[in-house]
Amino acid sequence: MGLRRTVVAAVAVLALAGVVTGLVSGAFATAASRGLHASGLWVDGGAPTVAPGTFDQPPATPTPSSSPSRAGLPRPVLPAATASRVPSADAVAARVDAVDAQEMGGRFSAEVADLRTGEVLYRHRAGSPAIPASTTKLLTSAAALSLLGPEHVFTTDVVRAGAGRIVLVGGGDPYLAGRTPADGAPAAASLPALAAATATALRKAGTTEVTLGYDDSLFSGPAWNPRWPAGYADQVTPVSALWVDEGRTAGVSPGPRVEDPAGEAARAFAKALEKRGVEVTRTREAEAPASAPRLARVTSPPLEQVVQRLLLASDNDAAEVLLRQVALAADAEGSTAAGTRAVRRTLDRLGVWPDDARLADGSGLARETRVPADALVDLLRLAADPDHPELRAVLTGLPVAGVEGSLRHRYTDEASRAGRGLVRGKTGTLTGVHALAGYLRTQDGTQLAYAFLVNDATDDYAAKLWLDRVSAALSRCGC
Structure with missing residues (x-):
């Protein structure tokens, strides 16, 4: 692969992984290096594992933006969707079903949807409320961004x-x-x-x-x-x-x-x-x-940077503070109870809070919280909607598989390695509870929003491995 093609491919992978989003000066080089290693384009002492020509495609025509970039901050970078058709629901379901879920035990709920059109491509108990663990932070963050705005400072x-x-x-x-x-x-x-x-x-x-x-x-x-x-x-x-x-x-x-x-x-x-x-x-x-x-x-x-940092590290402390800030923004007292009410009302106003869901804290540590997988997918799609740019940090703060944050040391086995650099997701982990919700780019250029919630797992390690493998399987989809 020639030097020019290597550089173009490297830039493409960084954009796909989204690792340039939300990074501060001085951290870019480290994150970029990890992103290239994760995607296989940079291998110390060896050849790239990505086939030559994978990213050879005509450059996209820049789209003028009506709003200038905020001083000192890059614009949010999301994986580019190059496919114009909606994937086959049967093909997506086949990908999910091919990943063995029996070893982890328990039960799971899941939904996968096309991020662009919203068409649901896979559902399994998607409307049944389940313990979401730390994917709860997506709800708290979205409510804070909606009420306070991404430029708000404390x-x-x-x-x-x-x-x-x-x-x-x-x-x-x-x-x-x-x-x-x-x-x-x-x-x-x-x-x-x-x-x-x-x-x-x-x-x-x-x-x-x-x-x-x-x-x-x-x-x-x-x-x-x-x-x-x-x-x-x-x-x-x-x-x-x-x-x-x-x-x-x-x-x-x-x-x-x-x-x-x-x-x-x-x-x-x-x-x-x-x-x-x-x-x-x-x-x-x-x-x-x-x-x-x-x-x-x-x-x-700015709050958008706070949210990105919070989601990247799955920060319980910051999430609980934001919950209190949500309460204050809703003109209530700054308590946990008022915060959970304000989050529910805000998400209900945004059209993504189901009547049978429950919220007990801002971080997801409380097992009393119950949220269905389809509500998380609805929220992710809303954050990608051009009509809601204030929510964009919900997406740009998601860790990149195998690269950063709570996903940095995952996607390591042969069955999940393909997802490195292409899957972004918010993790959730309690004993017997494992979750992953985010978005990914498939092999044929489609963006998919997904949420997988595993409850009552009898093998915690197997449950985490299943989440990595099933999302990686979707990233390989030529559907």
Whole structure:
């Protein structure tokens, strides 16, 4: 394969995999390399595994866009659909049925539809509500994007509460960071930036000594969902409108969490202030006066980037914060109960919430949630609809099979490897529950939306393997 053809093919695969979507500066090269390896176009010390000519086709004519790209952000990139006909339902069903589901046990529900036309190509118990596990995050994210808009940002403020008194006010930023993000890391508001701005404002006022209050009253209700077992304490932090690094003491999840996220955030902020020459004599919980003047503020990245980061890593903590933000956006109190009601009403307004579905949290940890596969497919199709560009991050945030996020280390056996770089999906995993919902590009250029929900699996590993294999089988479809 000549150099020019290799480059064209590489670009094609990156576009198909969507790995350029939502990536920040410095992370592109790593993700692109993984994408090329996953698709077989880049093999260390060997020849590509993709047959020459696979991607040789006339270049598409660029389509003018009526809306310019937002400054500093690439346009969302989705796999290009090149097929003009709808696949055969019989051929799609044959692909699914050929993947043995007996070994995993339990039962599954599924739907596959043409992403362009919406024509349903495969159904199996698709209307029966099932435990969706972390595919619930698709619902939470879509509701947040619909109510708040993809450009919405979350703020963390410092206000003056009197002579020598300041208050750190949490605004429900799920990714407020304790350190300045390193080059190549996801963008985030940080305590060091907030401390620097606060110290500058205090010095201008001639103040070098303060008492620090902290206000996390934006959210209400229990910080811990009573439907979560105590054993989930390493999976999610008690929800707070003010925390740093999601309250993770080791910086990873699963992992240990702080018991008082807001208090820990305030103590970290006090240390950051002291490094900048401001002495903090006392730190305590406080309520910021409504009329208190603002000294400093940091803002999160736009919501679409928050959603992309959340979906890529299947982030329970961020999902639960977004659930509270959905409640507030619906003019309700910032509680879990109000959040689940607001998500249901928002999705019902969008036409994708069935009457018999139930929602118990924002992350999918609660087993009481029940959602049918066809509702997830309807949501994915809505996110691809040109009339709903505000929902596009629901698609662009999906991990790429074998490349990134929660799908990076999957699709490794011979029966699923074909899906690497071509399948995008949101995973869902609880004991006995495994799910995958997303979209893919078939061998003949069609885009398919799909949702597979496995409940009561007797072999968890076999269930996960079945999801990889059945979605990979669809990606090989010349249907």
